[in-house]
Amino acid sequence: MKLQSEEGFISDRDIMIAVISNIIGLLTLTLPRLLAANTNSSDGWLAIVLGGGIVSFFAYIVSKIASSFPNQSFFSYASYLVSKPLAVFFTLMFTLQYLAIASFQVREISVLAHQYLFDQTPREVIALAFLLVVIYAVSGSHAAIFRLNVLFLPIIIGGLLILILLPLGFIRTENLLPVFQTDIKGYLKATYSSITSFMGFGIVLFYIALVKSPENTPKMAVRGVLVITFLNLLLYIVCIGVLGNLTTENLFFPSFDLSRTVDIPGGFFQRFDSILFVVWTMIIFTTALMAFDIAVMTLMMVFEKLKKIKVIFTLSPILFFISMLPKDYLELTKVSSVMSSFIVIYLVIVTILLGVAYKIKGGNQNA
Template sequence: MKSFKYADEKISEKEILIAIPSMVIGVGILTLPKDLASAVMAADGWIPLLAGGFIAVLMTWMVAKFASGFANQTFLTYASSIATKPVAIVLTFVFAVLFLLITAFQVRQIAAISKQYIFDRTPLEVIALTFLLVVVYAVSGSRAGLFRLNMMFFPIILFIAFSVFIFNLGWSDLGNLLPVFRTGFTDYLKGLNTGITSYLGFSILWFYIALVDQPKKAPKMAALGMCIPVGLYIMLYILCIGVFGREVTANLLYPTVELAKVVDIPGGFFERFESVFFVIWIMAIFNTASMALDVAVLAINSIFERLKKLKILLILSPVVYAVSMFPQDKVDVDSFGSMMSHSMFFYTIFVIVLLIVLAKMRGVKRDE
């Protein structure tokens, strides 16, 4: 007889498949086409996006594969068996800090973009606070609940992204995509830098694999899940260039939201599709923020096992709020974001390499 699946807090591999894109797709895509278009010529941005995506998928697979070798062990447990306890604690702690930064960045960005598109006078602080409270409410619930939220929101997010795509097809001009392959090599590297940092978020696997029901299937599912944002990003980027042309894309603050601005809903039920688009996109950002905060809580919890989850959450959330309110203006926020994503990227590589090499050297057995 099958066991009654629901009672435990295990994650199915289907949920990992959805969790990865839910984590990756957040505020990044809203600004991505702008950053990419300022680096490369016309539609050439798809090359760094694809290359970056390939690296991201590979890294996702590696992280998942490595972590799934230690079934039902938390990151701290297997990291300490590989690289001694103090090192493991430091590694975990840095991850916690990075994930807190991600949450703070999402909170800040959502407030900034909301102010741009739906509010005029409402203070930034209040918008951010209400959003953070909702995130905290989600994290205070069950962890399985978070994954179910991904499941509930992800189809809606995909739907809205595709409707933007379809409604915009009529406005796009293929000529804008030309000329192709005219980007210099260094520009490609610059683009790759933007491209790869936009795929961050798969590091949640370090922590979540421990909760997966059948870890054997997880690497494949995670890698598959990573392909979704790659496809989506390339699609939206090419659409941006097609509709706006490279110059305009590079100059718009949030080109992806502006895409929705162009849309004219057939039937004329409502206008200003960009507000609707952004409001729905809040769900995507919410998913990213809540998972990042949850992983941070999980990481801290594994260090301080005595503390209750809720207590940690209540201690961390004011910190997140304070950090998110720290940057003064748009430029600060941008540099905060790029600092955060770069450190996340290099740190993840560092941890992969460190753990793999140490595991080989010290001959730590993974249960294959």
């Protein structure tokens, strides 16, 4: 079964950009805190490198399997590889997973905006306003989503590079040294946290069907992961170097707070947090947008007669309701931890099962 797409095909480069946009996500804001909590000094850099390497391997495997079934939906090639009933289960689980991811993004943007900018505005109002924009974007074509990714990415990368470069003169070497002071248990926990922050590569399973000639897509997906690995590494080192391990560990959004703690003559960096908020809104928007789009897409794979707009309007209230369930930020953090663990475990299981089935069956039935 071919994936029908009225808006045509996308390129390998679009997949790489989508992977970068989706992985950056909200966890880039919190990753330095998660690493600092499990490591000493600046030892978290090793966890980022290991996590990026492991995820690059899985991204290649996932992309390689999907690219072997050109222009076919996940449900189509999964049905061939592991049987239709199991494919239905996998697909619906992905629907729930990406609906939860979109809900988490909606809630987090409301928390971030309420904490740093709109402290007098109810979180529910902020979340609803953000969700309405996401709904509008998802109602369009897949091509429009990828055009938004292409449009936003230079701004996002530019904002991150400014955040990394401006505080370089304020780095204190005593915050970075000595190295290799963390025990094995700490490294394992930190590496696991690093891996969870890279799980956005899973979108390749679904969007690769829109690539006309996906032969080079696995390499592009890996490049996307490596780009984010490099950016996360730089951002982590700057956070630790400027703020220190202990301070970073006790900040909810250390990457964002970095822009508020460095004082540069002229006042530009004092207000850079406002500019950075715009950048992070773009990041969270693209992540929520693709997550909700995949939730809609996967549901329509199983129930082919459903109309897209009806699915969107049915899932939207559910998404908003889920986003409002956590009572406070502490509970939201716990939910995020559980959700991240589920995403990692589930994606690894699906990848292994599809990989084994692919090896046994010898690839595409049309090859």
